[in-house]
Amino acid sequence: MSKxxxxxxxxxxxxxxxxxxxxTGIDATNTTLNATARESKFVGARAESQYQGKDYITELxxxxxxxxxxxxxxxxxxxxxxxxxxxxxxxxxxxxxxxPLPVLVPFGLESWRLSEIAIRRWFRMNIWFYEIKMVPxxxxxxxxxxxxxxxxxxxxxxxx
Numbered sequence: 001m002s003k004x005x006x007x008x009x010x011x012x013x014x015x016x017x018x019x020x021x022x023x024t025g026i027d028a029t030n031t032t033l034n035a036t037a038r039e040s041k042f043v044g045a046r047a048e049s050q051y052q053g054k055d056y057i058t059e060l061x062x063x064x065x066x067x068x069x070x071x072x073x074x075x076x077x078x079x080x081x082x083x084x085x086x087x088x089x090x091x092x093x094x095x096x097x098x099x100p101l102p103v104l105v106p107f108g109l110e111s112w113r114l115s116e117i118a119i120r121r122w123f124r125m126n127i128w129f130y131e132i133k134m135v136p137x138x139x140x141x142x143x144x145x146x147x148x149x150x151x152x153x154x155x156x157x158x159x160x
Contacts, residue, residue, distance in 0.1 A: 044122050045131065047144035049156050051096060056156035060129060060146040068148040070126040077119065077128065078149040085114055088132040088145040091153035096143070115142040 042062035049056045069078040089112045116133040128149055133142035146154040 045120065045129070045146055047131070047146075047156075048159070049143040050141050051136070051143050051156075055159040056143065057159045058144045058146055058154060058156040060148075060154050064146075064152060064154055065122060065127055065129060065148050068127060068129070068150045068152070071128045071149055072126060073128075079130070079147070079151055081117060081130075083151065084130040084132060084147040085117065087147050087151050087153040088112075088130070088134060089114075091145050091147075091155050092134060092143060095155040112136060112143075113138070 043059045044062060044065070045060040047058045049058065071077050092112045112134040113136075114132070115135045116131075118131045119128055120131050121128050130147040132145050132147055134145065135142050143156055145156065148154070
C-alpha cells in the first residue's frame with residue numbers, strides 16, 4: 001500500500017488565540033507527521049498577553065506536543081483540569097514571579113488566579129492540550145499558558 005502525503009496550511013482564530021500552521025507534510029495513511037515536521041518549529045497554537053506593561057507570546061510547537069499522551073474524548077483526559085491548573089500556576093510563578101501587591105488583596109495570598117480554561121485539539125488529531133488563562137488580580141488582563149497532557153507547561157516569552 002502506498003502512502004499518500006499532502007500539505008496542510010491553516011490559519012484559525014479562536015477567542016483571541018491564533019491557532020495556525022505553516023505548511024508541513026502529513027502522512028495520510030496513518031495521520032502522523034513525517035520526520036521533517038517532527039523536527040521543525042511548526043507552531044500549532046499561539047496566544048498574546050500583556051503583563052506589567054510588557055507584551056508576551058505563548059507558542060505551542062509540534063516538538064512540545066508530539067510525544068504527549070493521546071486522548072479519546074470519551075474517557076477522562078490523561079491530565080486532570082486541577083493538575084493542569086497547578087502546572088500553569090507554577091510555571092507563571094517560576095517564569096514571571098509573584099505579582100506585586102499594590103494593595104492588600106482580599107482573596108488571600110494565592111497568586112495567579114484562574115480566569116479561563118479550555119481543552120483544545122491539535123487540528124484533527126487525537127492530541128489535546130489545555131489553554132489556561134490566569135490573572136494576577138481580578139479585572140486584570142489574562143496571561144496564557146499552554147499545558148500538554150503530560151503536564152508540560154509552555155510559558156509566555158517576551159515579544160521582541
